[in-house]
Amino acid sequence: MFDQKILIMLLEGTRDTLYMTLASTLFGYILGLPMGIVLAVTDKEGIRPNAVIYKVLDFIVNVIRSIPFLILLILVIPLTRAIVGKSYGSSATVVPLVIAAAPFIARMVESSLKEVDKGVIEAAQSMGASDMTIIVKVLLGEARTSLLVGVTIAVGTILGYSAMAGAVGGGGLGDIAIRYGYYRYQTDIMIMTIVILVVLVQILQYLGMLLSRKLDRRRL
DSSP states (O other): OOOHHHHHHHHHHHHHHHHHHHHHHHHHHHHHHHHHHHHHHHSTTSSSOOHHHHHHHHHHHHHHHHSOHHHHHHHTHHHHHHHHSOSSSHHHHHHHHHHHHHHHHHHHHHHHHHTSOHHHHHHHHHTTOOHHHIIIIIIHHHTHHHHHHHHHHHHHHHHHHHHHGGGGTOOHHHHHIIIIIIISOOHHHHHHHHHHHHHHHHHHHHHHHHHHHHHOGGGO
8 A cells, every 4th residue: 555655745746737737727728718719700701701810820729739748848948947937847837738728729619619500690790799799698608518518628638738748847647657657667656646637537527517517508
């Protein structure tokens, strides 16, 4: 069985992993939500088509999403140091996590908004609703269930990214798994970190899906 030192280490690793995941998801949505809205609005079938804005933003999103996370983590080390003051640890890992998460979130938001019934949008336009009203009350309002499901997916993906960051001293459960499971061949500790990660993903997904079902108008 694990001694007290190992248990405390696992608890601290779980805390750091949750911190990285939730903080990165929050800041990822602060950046990714507006990006996704702009992509949906400026698309050729959006309420304000603009090929230039769409293509530029689309290119940026595709480029960042094409870079593997571990490479991105190393690539942005100078930026991480400038923002956090160091390139290792849980707080430093939040920077590349946000950069990786924002384009992913933007795509999910864009996809969710494009699922909104065109008839509802046209009805709002015929009533003289402004673009901002359509975005807030129609697009975001009608797509809220899909958007919340997207949050659940994003949290799970970012949690996986945070574990990968352990390969370069990112902290959290991933770092514990690498240090003890790979370098010290302590398979039992590595398996325990995997179990904790699986449990965290299941809990977060359950909470997200539960909330999305409550917000689903078809169940009200």
